[in-house]
Amino acid sequence: MRIGLGKDIHKLKKGYSLTLGGIEIPYKKGLESYSDGDCLIHSLIDAIFGALAHEDIGRTFPNNDPKYKNIASTELLKETKNILNDSNYKISNIDVFISCEEPKLSPFIDKMRENIASILEINLSDISIKAGTNEGLGYIGKKKGIECISVVLLEDK
Numbered sequence: 001m002r003i004g005l006g007k008d009i010h011k012l013k014k015g016y017s018l019t020l021g022g023i024e025i026p027y028k029k030g031l032e033s034y035s036d037g038d039c040l041i042h043s044l045i046d047a048i049f050g051a052l053a054h055e056d057i058g059r060t061f062p063n064n065d066p067k068y069k070n071i072a073s074t075e076l077l078k079e080t081k082n083i084l085n086d087s088n089y090k091i092s093n094i095d096v097f098i099s100c101e102e103p104k105l106s107p108f109i110d111k112m113r114e115n116i117a118s119i120l121e122i123n124l125s126d127i128s129i130k131a132g133t134n135e136g137l138g139y140i141g142k143k144k145g146i147e148c149i150s151v152v153l154l155e156d157k
Contacts (some may be wrong), residue, residue: 004049008042009039015030016032016033020042022115026107040148041116042076045076050149063065070090077116089157090155091150093153094122094151096113096149096150100147112129113128
């Protein structure tokens, strides 16, 4: 078995859409990024890469390559799945924590889980996504960004 940890954070800014787990969430601000800013999927990709001892998301999908400009992070996750499929490992389970003050994410968690399970072709019961606030503390607490932390456990195929 192998374990991987991934973390990603993006600034909240007007004029951008908010996408987490491949689901567009109605909100007055979105995540500023070279791609769609889906910090949940970005942290998940880095967790998978970490478990595989593969290079990180920035070296695999560089933000100076025009083909990744405004790309849906779900497309990057599909490419990550191909890298995982070429390994001797499969996903055992995924655990994700999203930190933000707003918007309230609980109505979207099941859709995020379903979307990720579909892309990675794993059981819904193998994905946990939780969301919480920073109780008004720090960058996240001041509603300036959203941060995601992901842990992935891989096992032999």
